[in-house]
Amino acid sequence: MKVLVIGGVAAGTKAAAKLKRLNRNAQVKILTKSKDVSYAGCGLPYYISGMIPTRDQLIVNTPEKFSGLTGAEVVTGVEAVGLDAEQKTLSVRGEDGAVYQEGYDKLVIATGASPVVPKLDGCDLPGVFTMRTPDDAQGVKDYIKEHSCRTALVVGCGFIGLEVGENLQKLGLNVTMIDFADQILPGIFDSEMAEYAKRQLTASGSKILLGTALSKVEKTAEGFSVTTTNGHLNTDLVVLCIGVRPNTGFLADTGLELFKGTIVVNEKMETNLPDVYAAGDCAMVKNQLTGAAKWSPMGSTANISARVLAEQAVGGSKTYGGCLGTAVVKLSDTLNGGRTGLTEAQAKEAGFDAVSVVCITDDKAHYYPGASFFATKLIADRTTHRLLGIQVLGSGAVDKMVDIAVTGIAMNATLEQFDTLDYAYAPPFSTAIHPFVQAVYILENKISGEFDTFTPREYLDGKAKAYQVIDAMPAPSIPNALWIDLSKVDGVLPECPNKDAKLLLVCARGKRGYFLQNRLKAAGYTNTKVLEGGITFNRVEVKKKGKLSPDDIKRVKALGCLWDKRTEDRFNVRVITRNGRLTAEEQLAVAQAAEQYGNGEVTMTTRLTLEIQSVPYDKLEEMMEFLAGYGLSTGGTGSKVRPVVSCKGTTCQYGLIDTFHLSQVIHERFYEGYHQVTLPHKFKIAVGGCPNNCVKPSLNDIGIVGQRVPNPNLDLCRGCKVCQVEKNCPIHTAKVVDGKVNIDPAACNHCGRCLDTCPFGVMKEFTAGYQVYVGGRWGKKVQQGLPLSKIITSEEEVLNVVEKAILLFRKEGITGERFADTVARLGLPYVEEMLLGDALLAEKDENLKQTVTGGASC
Numbered sequence: 032m033k034v035l036v037i038g039g040v041a042a043g044t045k046a047a048a049k050l051k052r053l054n055r056n057a058q059v060k061i062l063t064k065s066k067d068v069s070y071a072g073c074g075l076p077y078y079i080s081g082m083i084p085t086r087d088q089l090i091v092n093t094p095e096k097f098s099g100l101t102g103a104e105v106v107t108g109v110e111a112v113g114l115d116a117e118q119k120t121l122s123v124r125g126e127d128g129a130v131y132q133e134g135y136d137k138l139v140i141a142t143g144a145s146p147v148v149p150k151l152d153g154c155d156l157p158g159v160f161t162m163r164t165p166d167d168a169q170g171v172k173d174y175i176k177e178h179s180c181r182t183a184l185v186v187g188c189g190f191i192g193l194e195v196g197e198n199l200q201k202l203g204l205n206v207t208m209i210d211f212a213d214q215i216l217p218g219i220f221d222s223e224m225a226e227y228a229k230r231q232l233t234a235s236g237s238k239i240l241l242g243t244a245l246s247k248v249e250k251t252a253e254g255f256s257v258t259t260t261n262g263h264l265n266t267d268l269v270v271l272c273i274g275v276r277p278n279t280g281f282l283a284d285t286g287l288e289l290f291k292g293t294i295v296v297n298e299k300m301e302t303n304l305p306d307v308y309a310a311g312d313c314a315m316v317k318n319q320l321t322g323a324a325k326w327s328p329m330g331s332t333a334n335i336s337a338r339v340l341a342e343q344a345v346g347g348s349k350t351y352g353g354c355l356g357t358a359v360v361k362l363s364d365t366l367n368g369g370r371t372g373l374t375e376a377q378a379k380e381a382g383f384d385a386v387s388v389v390c391i392t393d394d395k396a397h398y399y400p401g402a403s404f405f406a407t408k409l410i411a412d413r414t415t416h417r418l419l420g421i422q423v424l425g426s427g428a429v430d431k432m433v434d435i436a437v438t439g440i441a442m443n444a445t446l447e448q449f450d451t452l453d454y455a456y457a458p459p460f461s462t463a464i465h466p467f468v469q470a471v472y473i474l475e476n477k478i479s480g481e482f483d484t485f486t487p488r489e490y491l492d493g494k495a496k497a498y499q500v501i502d503a504m505p506a507p508s509i510p511n512a513l514w515i516d517l518s519k520v521d522g523v524l525p526e527c528p529n530k531d532a533k534l535l536l537v538c539a540r541g542k543r544g545y546f547l548q549n550r551l552k553a554a555g556y557t558n559t560k561v562l563e564g565g566i567t568f569n570r571v572e573v574k575k576k577g578k579l580s581p582d583d584i585k586r587v588k589a590l591g592c593l594w595d596k597r598t599e600d601r602f603n604v605r606v607i608t609r610n611g612r613l614t615a616e617e618q619l620a621v622a623q624a625a626e627q628y629g630n631g632e633v634t635m636t637t638r639l640t641l642e643i644q645s646v647p648y649d650k651l652e653e654m655m656e657f658l659a660g661y662g663l664s665t666g667g668t669g670s671k672v673r674p675v676v677s678c679k680g681t682t683c684q685y686g687l688i689d690t691f692h693l694s695q696v697i698h699e700r701f702y703e704g705y706h707q708v709t710l711p712h713k714f715k716i717a718v719g720g721c722p723n724n725c726v727k728p729s730l731n732d733i734g735i736v737g738q739r740v741p742n743p744n745l746d747l748c749r750g751c752k753v754c755q756v757e758k759n760c761p762i763h764t765a766k767v768v769d770g771k772v773n774i775d776p777a778a779c780n781h782c783g784r785c786l787d788t789c790p791f792g793v794m795k796e797f798t799a800g801y802q803v804y805v806g807g808r809w810g811k812k813v814q815q816g817l818p819l820s821k822i823i824t825s826e827e828e829v830l831n832v833v834e835k836a837i838l839l840f841r842k843e844g845i846t847g848e849r850f851a852d853t854v855a856r857l858g859l860p861y862v863e864e865m866l867l868g869d870a871l872l873a874e875k876d877e878n879l880k881q882t883v884t885g886g887a888s889c
């Protein structure tokens with residue numbers, strides 16, 4: 032028997048290897064277009080980031096190794112271009128371009144799929160990639176290296192797009208991900224689950240723009256200008272991850288039955304043509320649950336169905352029962368996602384009386400290190416209680432939850448059948464009642480009416496609008512909500528005696544809300560609902576009735592929202608600009624936020640942050656989330672290190688240091704790095720490129736100024752009548768005295784303007800460095816900062832001095848005093864000794880553990 036297999040990756044190699052094992056005498060020959068066979072497409076994103084260090088690790092087998100291992104022949108670089116099923120011959124284009132015929136007894140089509148490349152301008156430019164083969168991943172890696180890419184745009188927020196985005200971020204690139212759909216993972220997760228996942232990703236620094244379709248890519252001098260339906264983006268690299276299309280073009284007019292371009296197969300993986308089989312991404316299988324046609328372009332489906340195919344091709348009886356759309360994905364270091372079965376929307380579409388619950392459960396014993404939680408959505412049929420689907424998000428083993436559901440769904444299990452199953456438990460792995468079973472119990476309670484809820488979707492759709500939010504947390508946690516102490520509820524609530532009142536019970540996860548509902552029902556309350564998933568899953572905002580309280584104002588001030596005193600409830604929101612530098616895309620986002628949430632105005636503060644004007648209190652959180660989608664944060668208030676300010680010394684003709692770079696490092700290390708650290712008062716840092724002091728570094732708590740200290744070689748000085756050095760010194764401190772140039776060390780500000788001005792080489796030597804000022808301030812009490820006696824000559828030492836100053840302020844500062852006061856109280860000699868010595872850094876961990884109370888009022 033001669034079996035031809037077209038395609039040599041997942042389905043092709045699996046079918047060929049199994050066929051040879053089942054029938055050693057069969058002649059099995061793989062014909063494949065690619066040079067590589069049997070590669071791990073699923074590992075490509077991790078190769079990009081370097082998590083999988085070498086390309087070889089992606090290649091499971093070379094053609095030679097595969098042949099040696101299985102006995103199947105492998106021919107690479109050839110393409111099947113036609114099929115005559117009656118004659119049982121395949122037309123093949125060889126490497127030399129000539130087409131020849133190859134006969135078969137049985138034919139396996141495993142040609143997979145190819146990435147979709149939209150017919151838009153610029154999608155074929157070098158630097159615009161798709162992601163399917165090891166060559167694609169290698170191409171991206173090489174391009175990043177060759178072009179020193181710092182930014183990337185990933186088009187498509189499905190599994191592959193999000194994986195590629197995460198791994199590009201791991202490489203240190205600033206990544207923007209866009210999708211034309213209004214949610215990530217469309218069709219895979221229900222919208223509220225996708226929204227939750229997006230919020231988590233945004234909070235950990237991902238930039239995701241939804242409802243944003245790619246329109247055009249244009250090459251620019253620096254990289255690419257990308258036009259989207261939501262404006263322009265500049266990027267160094269583009270990766271298109273917008274889906275795949277089956278490789279079946281060559282089968283048109285062959286009599287083979289196709290459905291939406293995929294090959295129709297039965298449960299034996301047979302096509303409608305005799306002795307022709309298909310498996311993998313090129314084939315259409317069925318949904319095991321509904322029986323409907325289902326395309327499952329997944330490595331798992333390809334492997335499993337190809338194994339069945341091989342059994343069938345040798346006369347076996349195994350069949351493929353279809354797939355469930357099972358998938359699992361690592362979205363970030365702290366978020367995994369998994370799903371199987373039907374989403375709620377799909378279940379309703381398929382005619383089920385679908386009921387769902389979203390619940391938060393521990394993923395392992397809560398006291399065990401690394402314990403976290405699963406956000407699980409379970410879907411079942413209300414009438415039969417049959418399990419229909421699951422979606423899980425969490426930092427732990429979401430696949431475990433999904434795989435239990437797979438087994439249950441495949442066996443038509445009802446919820447109740449899980450109730451007493453003996454799942455494995457020990458603290459490092461699970462909870463005494465398995466989190467899957469806990470989710471089942473919660474859904475059972477909901478179906479029985481014991482647990483009355485609003486789902487997160489219903490809440491988002493406004494179904495709870497007429498309900499009063501009751502905060503059921505252990506301590507008041509939801510601003511403006513009525514807090515009820517669960518432990519004291521034993522009858523009618525004095526705060527709310529109307530037993531028919533509509534009450535929405537909200538706690539962290541839903542559990543305390545459920546307990547409270549239970550007590551309130553017992554007391555005769557008729558209209559209570561618990562918000563599924565509590566504030567862990569939902570964004571709950573309670574509109575303030577009447578005037579804002581000082582606590583409300585204080586709470587949002589800490590987030591960078593400053594009350595506009597002319598109004599009752601409007602705030603100016605500070606957007607951190609990383610020292611005044613925003614990309615065009617970020618500026619557009621700020622402008623859009625101002626239009627959408629504020630009064631359309633953006634002002635600039637003296638410290639290079641932007642303020643979006645007049646945002647209503649109720650819109651603050653939503654706007655901050657919108658900005659976070661573009662990687663922008665608000666803040667810059669409180670007793671903390673404030674955003675750094677620097678001049679444009681990097682590009683300024685007088686600049687002596689790279690101020691953009693230094694302030695960026697300071698921003699990352701001390702604004703972001705010390706963001707959670709409280710100081711006795713605010714702490715401001717400024718970086719100046721030269722002694723011209725454009726940003727007044729010496730009026731900051733710590734100021735850094737670029738320096739060039741001349742080191743004249745007086746042996747060469749001839750005492751010229753017109754001294755060039757004297758002429759070029761802007762502050763007239765260089766003077767010829769007694770036939771030699773003289774620079775007063777006390778007066779010279781180290782601006783370096785005299786360097787290289789002497790035709791006789793007197794002014795060639797200099798020391799480059801940084802002058803550091805400590806204890807300056809501006810405002811109510813102006814104080815000039817004091818220079819440290821030493822010019823610091825390395826950037827790392829400057830950064831150490833900044834860190835030591837922050838630590839010294841924490842250690843010795845008194846709540847409410849500025850660093851200027853601390854320096855004055857301690858005296859410069861002691862402060863200098865501490866800032867130039869090692870003690871403060873040595874005790875850093877201890878220092879950061881100490882509680883400090885902040886005294887800043889703005």
Ligand SMILES: Cc1cc2nc3c(=O)[nH]c(=O)nc-3n(C[C@H](O)[C@H](O)[C@H](O)COP(=O)(O)OP(=O)(O)OC[C@H]3O[C@@H](n4cnc5c(N)ncnc54)[C@H](O)[C@@H]3O)c2cc1C
Pocket residue numbers: 037038039040041042043062063064065071072073074075076109110111112141142143144145162163164191278281310311312313328329330331332333359
């Ligand atoms: C980045 C990425 C991540 C992924 N992650 C996962 C994951 O986590 N889990 C999961 O289950 N799946 C994942 N997948 C999907 C999985 O890789 C595919 O489903 C799987 O590779 C399909 O295998 P296949 O053999 O059907 O097709 P393919 O892998 O597409 O292989 C088909 C082969 O046939 C060749 N061919 C095509 N036409 C012809 C022709 N006319 N003549 C000769 N040869 C031809 C092609 O060149 C190719 O080599 C991922 C895919 C990618 C790209």
Ligand code: SF4
Pocket residue numbers: 678679680681683684685686687719720721722723724725726
């Ligand atoms: S301080 Fe110096 S380097 Fe900075 S902007 Fe002013 S003149 Fe230029």
Ligand code: SF4
Pocket residue numbers: 747748749750751753754755756757767771772788789790791792793
């Ligand atoms: S420093 Fe140079 S220019 Fe000035 S007096 Fe000396 S030799 Fe002449």
Ligand code: SF4
Pocket residue numbers: 739741759760761762763764765774778779780781782783784785786
């Ligand atoms: S470094 Fe500047 S201030 Fe000092 S002598 Fe030269 S020009 Fe004058």
